[in-house]
Amino acid sequence: WPAASGLAVDDQGFIQVNEYLQSISHDNVFAVGDIAALPQRCPKSGVYAVKQGKILARNLILAAHDKPLKKYKPQRHALSLIGTGDKNAVAAYRGGSAQGRWLWWLKQKIDQHFIAKYNQLRRMSEKETSYNNQLADEAARQELAALTMRCGGCGAKVGSSVLQRVMRKLPSTARDDVLIGRDSSDDSAMICVPTGKVLVQSMDYFRAFIDDPYLFGAIAANHALGDVFAMGAEAQSVLALATVPYGREKIVEQSLYELLAGACHTLAPSGTALIGGHSAEGAELGFGLTVNGLVDAHRALRKQGLKEGDALILTKPLGTGTLFAADMRCRARGRWIDQALQQMLLSNQHAVAVLHEFDVTACTDITGFGLVGHLYEMLHASALQAELELASLPVLPGARETIAMGILSSLQPQNLRLKRAINNHAAVSDCQDYALLFDPQTAGGLLFGVAAERATACIDALRSKGYANASTIGRIMPLAETQVSSQHAMQAPITIKI
Numbered sequence: 001w002p003a004a005s006g007l008a009v010d011d012q013g014f015i016q017v018n019e020y021l022q023s024i025s026h027d028n029v030f031a032v033g034d035i036a037a038l039p040q041r042c043p044k045s046g047v048y049a050v051k052q053g054k055i056l057a058r059n060l061i062l063a064a065h066d067k068p069l070k071k072y073k074p075q076r077h078a079l080s081l082i083g084t085g086d087k088n089a090v091a092a093y094r095g096g097s098a099q100g101r102w103l104w105w106l107k108q109k110i111d112q113h114f115i116a117k118y119n120q121l122r123r124m125s126e127k128e129t130s131y132n133n134q135l136a137d138e139a140a141r142q143e144l145a146a147l148t149m150r151c152g153g154c155g156a157k158v159g160s161s162v163l164q165r166v167m168r169k170l171p172s173t174a175r176d177d178v179l180i181g182r183d184s185s186d187d188s189a190m191i192c193v194p195t196g197k198v199l200v201q202s203m204d205y206f207r208a209f210i211d212d213p214y215l216f217g218a219i220a221a222n223h224a225l226g227d228v229f230a231m232g233a234e235a236q237s238v239l240a241l242a243t244v245p246y247g248r249e250k251i252v253e254q255s256l257y258e259l260l261a262g263a264c265h266t267l268a269p270s271g272t273a274l275i276g277g278h279s280a281e282g283a284e285l286g287f288g289l290t291v292n293g294l295v296d297a298h299r300a301l302r303k304q305g306l307k308e309g310d311a312l313i314l315t316k317p318l319g320t321g322t323l324f325a326a327d328m329r330c331r332a333r334g335r336w337i338d339q340a341l342q343q344m345l346l347s348n349q350h351a352v353a354v355l356h357e358f359d360v361t362a363c364t365d366i367t368g369f370g371l372v373g374h375l376y377e378m379l380h381a382s383a384l385q386a387e388l389e390l391a392s393l394p395v396l397p398g399a400r401e402t403i404a405m406g407i408l409s410s411l412q413p414q415n416l417r418l419k420r421a422i423n424n425h426a427a428v429s430d431c432q433d434y435a436l437l438f439d440p441q442t443a444g445g446l447l448f449g450v451a452a453e454r455a456t457a458c459i460d461a462l463r464s465k466g467y468a469n470a471s472t473i474g475r476i477m478p479l480a481e482t483q484v485s486s487q488h489a490m491q492a493p494i495t496i497k498i
């Protein structure tokens, strides 16, 4: 194909390049490694290709700036080591040769060291995160330099023209009960609370845990909506607080648009309106949402209200905390993260109808405090205790593996302080899934109590709505008579069954 593309090639079809690794027929094309035919006949081996790669990277930048290119001078001698298939190797260097097992050992060491450089990525230092000006033109450099003196306070707001352009591109989210929304230039939004309904409100804010602003916006919105769905409410409207990293206007605009477009993607199916908010520039991408929900006052679900004998149901699998901690360390497999993201995008909205249909007694969503943290709040509010079946916990693929690697969320130690809520902690703390009880969740599932005899039908209903991992994970029990007056009972109302 190089010949067919019109590039000058040698008689064997390799791309002919000059000493700057630049095609002799097309000076905007560079070639290195096996595909290149260099003026000085150069062996086609990785040893040479790797050295050429460095010169290539340098010359691409220099060519982009119309600056003189750097010459590639191949090393005059290179060690050749060829394995002979029987754990021996033959070496050739400067006309001499040798063979033996030790040379095989040496080859293994050299190869493993080279590959490890790509598998064990070093941490990026603070210095390396500073702006790399090499490819920036003068205008861009001036803009980047100005970033270091960005204003705070109101001056940290994203510019109004940027904001207007972003707002115009976002889909409209009008609703009858939103009297003044983001399309208007008024100072505040104005919403109606229909007669007979009450307003429920909740707020969340996140630092970005993923480099894709759209996906981040979509998941953050889903997480924030979870609180009103846990109350059995309908999501009506949201106010958004977006922090976008300092940057050139175009980049800020694109990031803000992607973030809000992702949020709107999540809001659309529930008909939730984005009615306003605030946007600012900051050190890193961050996103928060204040959610307004509507519910009939007598139908609002709360953490209190669990009943003796209730089955405890969890709608989504656990493990996002450990998985994303592993992802940051490049230790999580892509398919684990993909599956976790799918769960994080799964809305709790469809479960609300099931909650009402099955007369759920109390409900919460599982987020930062982990399963034990949120269950404890329910038990405390309901003055009851619970038995959790460790083997019944739904778990995200890969979460057990990342926990086995010893990788846990930075919030885990704080959540683990609530081990005092587990009355048989010492007996179960070595069990495989124990750490998952304290794993903080982003956009986690709903946890609720339902009459035990209706649990199976309730799980079926949830699964038919897309919550494939919905499971009964335990049951609610009365406090023992001796426990009622005991402070300890309320401190340790959870028993883990293995």
Ligand SMILES: Cc1cc2nc3c(=O)[nH]c(=O)nc-3n(C[C@H](O)[C@H](O)[C@H](O)COP(=O)(O)OP(=O)(O)OC[C@H]3O[C@@H](n4cnc5c(N)ncnc54)[C@H](O)[C@@H]3O)c2cc1C
Pocket (backbone or CB within 6 Å): 032, 033, 034, 035, 044, 045, 046, 047, 048, 049, 081
């Ligand atoms: C069995 C074997 C053992 C070797 N052992 C050694 C050794 O011990 N030491 C050593 O120094 N050298 C060794 N070599 C040689 C060394 O592997 C090569 O010289 C070196 O990999 C060349 O690097 P390259 O980047 O030019 O090409 P490659 O490493 O071949 O990379 C080219 C890439 O381009 C991709 N590609 C091809 N066509 C297309 C297309 N149309 N579109 C998109 N992508 C495409 C290919 O999939 C490939 O990933 C060995 C070679 C072989 C075959």
